Amino acid sequence: MAGKSLPVINPVDREYWAGAAKGELRLQRCRACGVLQFFPRAACTGCLSSDLEWVPVSGRGKVHTFSLCRVPRNRAFMDEVPICVAEVELEEGVRMVTRIVGDNRDQVTLGAPVSVVFMDTEDADIKLPVFELA
Amino acid sequence: MLRKKVCLVGYGSTEYSRKSDRPLLSYYAEAMQNAMAQTGITKKEINGFSMVTQASPDYSPYVAEQLGLELDWVLNGDCGGAGAVCAIRRAADAIEAGYLDLAFIVAGNAFDKNVAHQRVLEYQRANYVDVYGYGGPNTLFALVQRRHMEEYGTTLEQIGKIAVSQRHNAGPNPQALLRAPMTIEDYLNSRLISDPIRLFDCVMPCSGGECVVVASEERAKQITDKPVYLVTDAEKIGFQASNMLPDKTVTGMSVVGQHLFSEMSRDNIDVLAIYDDYPIAVMMQLEDLGYCAKGQGGPFVDDHDLTFAGDFPVNTGGGEISVGQAGLAGGMLHVVEALRQLRGEAGERQVKAAETALVTGIGWLSYARNLNTTAALILERRS
Numbered sequence: 414m415a416g417k418s419l420p421v422i423n424p425v426d427r428e429y430w431a432g433a434a435k436g437e438l439r440l441q442r443c444r445a446c447g448v449l450q451f452f453p454r455a456a457c458t459g460c461l462s463s464d465l466e467w468v469p470v471s472g473r474g475k476v477h478t479f480s481l482c483r484v485p486r487n488r489a490f491m492d493e494v495p496i497c498v499a500e501v502e503l504e505e506g507v508r509m510v511t512r513i514v515g516d517n518r519d520q521v522t523l524g525a526p527v528s529v530v531f532m533d534t535e536d537a538d539i540k541l542p543v544f545e546l547a
Numbered sequence: 548m549l550r551k552k553v554c555l556v557g558y559g560s561t562e563y564s565r566k567s568d569r570p571l572l573s574y575y576a577e578a579m580q581n582a583m584a585q586t587g588i589t590k591k592e593i594n595g596f597s598m599v600t601q602a603s604p605d606y607s608p609y610v611a612e613q614l615g616l617e618l619d620w621v622l623n624g625d626c627g628g629a630g631a632v633c634a635i636r637r638a639a640d641a642i643e644a645g646y647l648d649l650a651f652i653v654a655g656n657a658f659d660k661n662v663a664h665q666r667v668l669e670y671q672r673a674n675y676v677d678v679y680g681y682g683g684p685n686t687l688f689a690l691v692q693r694r695h696m697e698e699y700g701t702t703l704e705q706i707g708k709i710a711v712s713q714r715h716n717a718g719p720n721p722q723a724l725l726r727a728p729m730t731i732e733d734y735l736n737s738r739l740i741s742d743p744i745r746l747f748d749c750v751m752p753c754s755g756g757e758c759v760v761v762a763s764e765e766r767a768k769q770i771t772d773k774p775v776y777l778v779t780d781a782e783k784i785g786f787q788a789s790n791m792l793p794d795k796t797v798t799g800m801s802v803v804g805q806h807l808f809s810e811m812s813r814d815n816i817d818v819l820a821i822y823d824d825y826p827i828a829v830m831m832q833l834e835d836l837g838y839c840a841k842g843q844g845g846p847f848v849d850d851h852d853l854t855f856a857g858d859f860p861v862n863t864g865g866g867e868i869s870v871g872q873a874g875l876a877g878g879m880l881h882v883v884e885a886l887r888q889l890r891g892e893a894g895e896r897q898v899k900a901a902e903t904a905l906v907t908g909i910g911w912l913s914y915a916r917n918l919n920t921t922a923a924l925i926l927e928r929r930s
Contacts, residue, residue, distance in 0.1 A: 417678075417680070418678050420673070420674035420675075420678055421674065423670070450791060451791065452671045452914055458788065458791075477694070478690045478691075478694045478697075478795060480686050480689030480742055481741070482685075482689070482741040483739055483740060483741065484682050485681065486681060486682055490680030493680060495742070496679070496681075498681045498690070498741070500690055500795075500915055506791060507791040507792070508791060508915045509675070509915065510679065510690075511679060512679040523693075523694075523697050543679070
């Protein structure tokens, strides 16, 4: 049986995953126009420049929305249900899809402050940015 | 913009099934045969053809070879659930430009193991969503619905009324896979899939096919005495795509609606065929189309009867959530139901004096947003 889903790391997002593996959340910023964006892309969503740099961010934010998922698309995740899939709005002004972890994840509410932690995966070289209630 | 003399002249549907080992191509063929029987068009006359598909082997030229079609115009229809509406728009463009006077537009799904039905997840979905153990579109719509409920006080009873009304509409529809009566309690008690999305919010995948025939007015008059005209149409793709803090509850349909209803009053629409992969999607589209203010979809639903006999008939054949979703034929199903109503062929579920219909298509769930593709048509029966 196939394992839990892992990212297929590519030249566009290699730095993102390298940062996560070291416990650092990094976003792309456009050197030409300054736009900060997520998810990582080949070009800037503000001006289409390919001159992008990686900047570390605070990892602090608040919950924009969430769902307690009981039926994951990839059934290899069934041992973890209900999984709190959430969108977190970072202080820096981007929103990301993530997961809220911790024994108190059933207390998640909209607007709750959260901070990033890095979760081990089935691949020792890959860590996933997830969030805990702050 | 108003269309110049483009008509929808017929349709063909197949039986839907939850379990079938029929090849996908046989569904395409049957839907086309049924449309040929209805319109009297022979196979040799078909010179325009579009497949609406996400399954890569099913590109239009491949299907043309399989089905023995010799063509002057093909289109591979993309845009996901909005694909049927978008393909009709492209065919209308070609007809107006004079390159085409007849097109068969086809979509379908089967559990045919020889075809890659399930698109490989695109990069952003694979690397940035699926890794967290999300539940596919069920979770993506749950994230939207949670926001709608919390921001506007929308209740499960209001959202559920849409599902219950559509199930009522499916009762007299022999094509629908889910026809047994459903109460609001049934809806509320259905098991949670990805909270707050529950089982009776979700479409059921099935096999089946749909075909719609588009023609120039001149050709239409030779084919049918019930021509349905394309009045106006619009699409919005990539709504909020560069906004890193997008509004979860507003969709591109807000822009589409402005285009459509600058040409005809929304109050003149008799039948609404609103793409319904989830009831919350129907509610948000009604808001974005301007039938009520953003966030007032709940009270709007409370105040109206959405059944085929009601004052605001929505998804009169049961929609995808009661009929079943045969892949991208889900988008075509809404066009076909609108044609049945406007041609007076809807049987027991016929809406009285149905002359105009709105058909929407939505699809391609975008990262941290909602719908990447939104499109709609206004259709009118003119005798």
